[in-house]
Amino acid sequence: MRVLILGGSGFVGRSVADEAVRRGYDVTVFNRGRRAAPAGVSALTGDRLGDLSALEPxxxxxxxxxxSAQGEAVRRTAQLLSGRAGHYAYVSSRSVYAGTEPARAEDAPLVGVEDEGYAGDKLRGELGAAAFDGPVLLGRAGLILGPYEDIGRLPWWxxxxxxxGxxxxxxxxxxxLxxxxxxxxxxxxxxxxLSRTAGAFDLVSVPGHTTMGELLDTANEVTGGRARLRWVEPAVIAAAGIEPWSQLPIYLPPGELHTFLHEGDVSKAYGQGLVCRPVRETVADTWAWMRGLPGAVPQRADRPRVGLDPAVEARVLGE
Structure with a gap:
C-alpha cells in the first residue's frame, strides 16, 4: 500500500510512519522538513499553509x-489529493463535542464552526476533509500517550x-482513565x-482501561521505584490552587470534565477492530524511548509546558 502522511515527523505522524514501514508499505511524508524523517520513508517538503507543489504529482x-491548526489547511490538501488517493484519514479530537456532558458516541452535538481555539480548529479540519472525493475517516482521538509524545504529559510523570522522594x-x-x-x-x-472505512470514530480505550493508581504505580516501578506516592484528595489539590491536566498532567478530578474525557462510548471503534494494549506496555516503552534520547524530551512549540512546581508540591505535602 502506498501511504502519504501529512506530517510524519512528530508524535502521531511518526508513529503512523513507523507502523506503515513495519508493514512493508511504501511511505511518503510531507512536512516542512524541520525534523529528521523516520527511517524507511520518502520525504516531500512543503508548507500546509503555503507551498503544496510537492504534492501535485x-x-x-x-x-x-x-x-491540528487551521482547518483551511485540511481543505486544501483534501481537494488537491482528490482523484489521486483512495482514502483520507483525518486525525481529529473528541474535543469537537460540545459541552461537558458524557459523549453519546459519535452522534453527540458538536461545537460551533465559529468556535475559537483547538476544538474549533479540529471541527473545521473535519469539514475541510469532506472536500476529499473518496472515503473519509474522522479519527476523534482522546488522550494520546506513548513513545514520541511531544506534549509532555506521561514524560513529565x-x-x-x-x-x-x-x-x-x-x-x-x-x-x-x-x-x-x-x-x-x-x-x-x-x-x-485498507478497508476504506469512512465516518467518525471515537478512538480511545474503554472507560477504566486503567486507573490513576495503576498508571502511577507502574510508572514508579519502571523508573526504579524511588518515589513514595502520597495520595492527595481532590479538595486539597483544589484548595492549593493546583490546576488539573496542566500542572498535574493526565489527571482530572471526579466531575463533569472527568466524565466527559474518561467515560466516553467507544463501542463503534471497538466494533471496527480497535485494540488497546495494557498500560504497562505504554508506560515502559515511553520510558525506554525517553532514556534513549540524546537530550531532553521534545516539546511542541504550540503547546504549553505541563507539570507541577516542586516548591508547590513540597508545600502541599508538608515537606
Whole structure:
C-alpha cells in the first residue's frame, strides 16, 4: 500500500510512519522538513499553509492527515489529493463535542464552526476533509500517550517519579482513565485505510482501561521505584490552587470534565477492530524511548509546558 502522511515527523505522524514501514508499505511524508524523517520513508517538503507543489504529482492508496491548526489547511490538501488517493484519514479530537456532558458516541452535538481555539480548529479540519472525493475517516482521538509524545504529559510523570522522594499523587487511586496508545491509534488508522472505512470514530480505550493508581504505580516501578506516592484528595489539590491536566498532567478530578474525557462510548471503534494494549506496555516503552534520547524530551512549540512546581508540591505535602 502506498501511504502519504501529512506530517510524519512528530508524535502521531511518526508513529503512523513507523507502523506503515513495519508493514512493508511504501511511505511518503510531507512536512516542512524541520525534523529528521523516520527511517524507511520518502520525504516531500512543503508548507500546509503555503507551498503544496510537492504534492501535485503522485498517487497514493491512503492519506493520513495529522494537522491540528487551521482547518483551511485540511481543505486544501483534501481537494488537491482528490482523484489521486483512495482514502483520507483525518486525525481529529473528541474535543469537537460540545459541552461537558458524557459523549453519546459519535452522534453527540458538536461545537460551533465559529468556535475559537483547538476544538474549533479540529471541527473545521473535519469539514475541510469532506472536500476529499473518496472515503473519509474522522479519527476523534482522546488522550494520546506513548513513545514520541511531544506534549509532555506521561514524560513529565516519568521524570518526576524517576527523581524519587515524596510525590504528590492526585486521588482517588481508583479514578478511571480512558486514553489511547499512539501505536494503537496508528494501527487503527492504517487498518481503516485498507478497508476504506469512512465516518467518525471515537478512538480511545474503554472507560477504566486503567486507573490513576495503576498508571502511577507502574510508572514508579519502571523508573526504579524511588518515589513514595502520597495520595492527595481532590479538595486539597483544589484548595492549593493546583490546576488539573496542566500542572498535574493526565489527571482530572471526579466531575463533569472527568466524565466527559474518561467515560466516553467507544463501542463503534471497538466494533471496527480497535485494540488497546495494557498500560504497562505504554508506560515502559515511553520510558525506554525517553532514556534513549540524546537530550531532553521534545516539546511542541504550540503547546504549553505541563507539570507541577516542586516548591508547590513540597508545600502541599508538608515537606
Amino acid at each position: 503522485g498517487t497514493w492508496d491512503a492519506v493520513v492527515d495529522t494537522w 516519568l521524570n518526576r517519579l524517576a527523581r524519587g 515524596p510525590t504528590l499523587a492526585p486521588g482517588p487511586r481508583e479514578l478511571g 480512558q486514553y489511547i496508545d499512539v501505536r494503537d491509534l496508528a494501527v487503527f488508522l492504517l487498518d481503516a485505510a
